Amino acid sequence: MATIRDVAQxxxxxxxxxxxxxxxSRSISxxxxxxxxxxxxxxxxxxxxxxxTLRSSxxxxxxxxxxxxxxxxxxxxxRFAIELSDAAxxxxxxxxxxxxxxxxxxxxxxxxxxxxxxxxxxAVDMEDARIDVVRELAFPAALIGRPADEDxxxxxxxxxAEAAATTVRTLAAxxxxxxxxLAPAEREVSAGRSYALRGIAGARRGAAEAxxxxxxxxxxxxxxxxxxxxxVLFGDARDGGAGAGRRxxxxxxxxxxxxxxxxxxxxxxxGLRVPEDLALVVIGTLPDDPSSSRLPRIxxxxxxxxxxxxxxxxxxxxxxxxxxxxxxxAEDRPAARLLADSVGHLLVPPAPLPGATGxxxxxxxxx
Numbered sequence: 001m002a003t004i005r006d007v008a009q010x011x012x013x014x015x016x017x018x019x020x021x022x023x024x025s026r027s028i029s030x031x032x033x034x035x036x037x038x039x040x041x042x043x044x045x046x047x048x049x050x051x052x053t054l055r056s057s058x059x060x061x062x063x064x065x066x067x068x069x070x071x072x073x074x075x076x077x078x079r080f081a082i083e084l085s086d087a088a089x090x091x092x093x094x095x096x097x098x099x100x101x102x103x104x105x106x107x108x109x110x111x112x113x114x115x116x117x118x119x120x121x122x123a124v125d126m127e128d129a130r131i132d133v134v135r136e137l138a139f140p141a142a143l144i145g146r147p148a149d150e151d152x153x154x155x156x157x158x159x160x161a162e163a164a165a166t167t168v169r170t171l172a173a174x175x176x177x178x179x180x181x182l183a184p185a186e187r188e189v190s191a192g193r194s195y196a197l198r199g200i201a202g203a204r205r206g207a208a209e210a211x212x213x214x215x216x217x218x219x220x221x222x223x224x225x226x227x228x229x230x231x232v233l234f235g236d237a238r239d240g241g242a243g244a245g246r247r248x249x250x251x252x253x254x255x256x257x258x259x260x261x262x263x264x265x266x267x268x269x270x271g272l273r274v275p276e277d278l279a280l281v282v283i284g285t286l287p288d289d290p291s292s293s294r295l296p297r298i299x300x301x302x303x304x305x306x307x308x309x310x311x312x313x314x315x316x317x318x319x320x321x322x323x324x325x326x327x328x329x330a331e332d333r334p335a336a337r338l339l340a341d342s343v344g345h346l347l348v349p350p351a352p353l354p355g356a357t358g359x360x361x362x363x364x365x366x367x
Contacts, residue, residue, distance in 0.1 A: 002043035004136050010039035016149075019135030058321075062088050062313055063096045063116035065130070067103050067123050076300070077122070079286055080144065083306035084120060090307075091314055093117075104129040111139035118313040120144060124155070125192040140316035142309045145194045146347065154312035154343040156305045160195045160254070161202030163283050163298045163350035167252050168206030168214060170352065171279060175362035176250040179207070179214045180233050182262070183254050186218045199254040199283065215248065223261045227269035230262070234278070238271035249362045250279040263291075279360045283350075296355040301348050308346045316343045 008015040013032060020028050021036045039045075064084055066077055085095045096116055100106025103123070107130045110116055117140065121130055124145025131152045134141045143155035164181070171179055181203040183189065184196040200216055207214035217233060220226040235247050253262060263274070272278045274295075284300045285292040 002045040004045070004132060006043055007036065007039045007045050010043060011035040015132040016135065016152075019132055059115060059117050060093050061096050061116045062093045062310065063098055063110045063119040065098050065100075065103065065107050065110070065119050065121045067101050067106070068099045069101060075286060076302075079302050080122065080306060083303050084310060087307045087310035091310060093310075093314065104133050107133050107139075107141075108137070111137045118142070118317040120309050120313050124157075124194050126194050126197055127192060138320065140313060140320050142312035142316060142343070144305055144309050146198065146345075147194060150345065154309075154316055154345055156308040156312065156346040156348070157194070158284070158298075158300055158305070158348045159350055160198040160283070161205070164199045164202030164252070164254065165206030165209070166350055166352065167281050167283060167298065168203050168212070169210045171250045171252070171281065171360060172207070172210030172212040174279070174360040176248075176279060176360075177212050177362075178246070178248040179212060179250045179252060180248045181214050181216045181252045181254070183216055183218050185221065189218065195284075196254075203252065203254075219253070219255050219262070223265050226261060227265035230266055230269045234270045234272060236269075236271055237277060248278075250281070250360070252281050252283065254283045275360070279362065281360070294356040296360060297353050298350045299353065301351075304348060305346075312343055312345070319343055 004018050005015050008018045011018065011032075012035065017028065017032060018036055021033055062084075064081060066081070068074075068077065081095070081097065088095045096110075098106055098110050100109070103121075107119060107121070110119060111133065119139065119141040121128070121141055121143045122145070124143045124147060126148040128143070128145075128147050130141070131147065131149070133139070134153060141153055143153055144157065146155055146157040146160075147153070168179060168181070181200070183200050183203075184193065188196040189200070203214050203216065215233070217229060220229060233248065234251075237247075251266075263280075266278070266280075267273060274280045280295060282292055282295050282297045285295075285297045287299050287302060
């Protein structure tokens with residue numbers, strides 16, 4: 001059976017352009033429309049009629065699309081699931097969890113099952129394939145994450161780029177000239193995760209603005225491998241060898257939980273103490289996490305994001321059901337009512353917290 005991607009490939013356009021042609025949510029040239037129509041006829045493709053009939057049903061259920069590999073455990077996922085469940089309950093909805101690693105097809109199955117009125121999507125990529133599914137099926141959804149096309153769907157997110165830039169500028173102002181930015185794991189970057197790419201870009205922007213140097217490295221899940229990477233980045237202060245004076249004096253960690261084993265292995269691997277020898281700031285810690293409360297940090301506003309994204313998902317579902325009052329042809333363009341500029345979005349500015357480890361002022365490395 002032909003898919004929207006097959007149509008796009010044959011017509012020589014992006015899948016989102018095919019969706020725009022079907023739903024009328026963007027201005028598309030007549031030449032492009034013609035190519036899409038010809039591809040549709042040649043492939044025998046039709047947007048699934050069942051998706052239209054599902055819009056008239058109501059389940060008072062919100063699907064949480066949280067892609068995860070079997071056996072994987074991340075504290076941030078559980079925290080979001082709890083807060084989203086509470087937010088949904090407050091609006092009179094139940095929460096249905098779906099964990100398919102095939103993000104687009106997993107969402108398609110949920111949308112066509114009739115089990116949910118709308119979805120909240122996590123693990124958002126800059127170019128997220130699920131956006132095309134939402135457009136194709138006109139299925140209401142909101143994102144915890146900021147896609148490259150910010151007008152694509154409703155979303156809520158921490159301003160990761162500004163969080164990183166602010167942190168780097170603050171450390172530079174405290175006298176640090178050489179910094180390490182420990183970004184999320186390489187698999188997150190390769191997958192195009194929005195939070196990871198925006199954080200790295202923000203760190204580099206902050207360094208350019210402050211006139212300091214930042215080396216971007218990636219966190220590792222294995223504590224032994226992470227310790228070895230830290231030793232490469234910072235050396236071993238106990239050696240007292242040449243080059244100790246040129247090591248970085250500040251470390252920024254962008255990860256909601258990686259700092260746990262980083263802190264545990266940092267001193268053992270390098271001999272450095274926080275904050276006496278190395279300033280450490282963490283971006284994306286979970287609120288009320290006792291292990292990070294002593295550190296300078298920017299917390300991930302889990303509850304704020306959960307409440308807002310749930311509200312946006314419900315608003316999208318209601319917008320889809322509402323009659324298109326006074327808009328010619330709007331009843332034939334349901335996806336136009338699901339866009340971020342129609343429903344809304346929220347970008348949360350970073351709120352740095354000082355922690356209890358004292359000043360971030362750079363200290364000369366011991367030699």
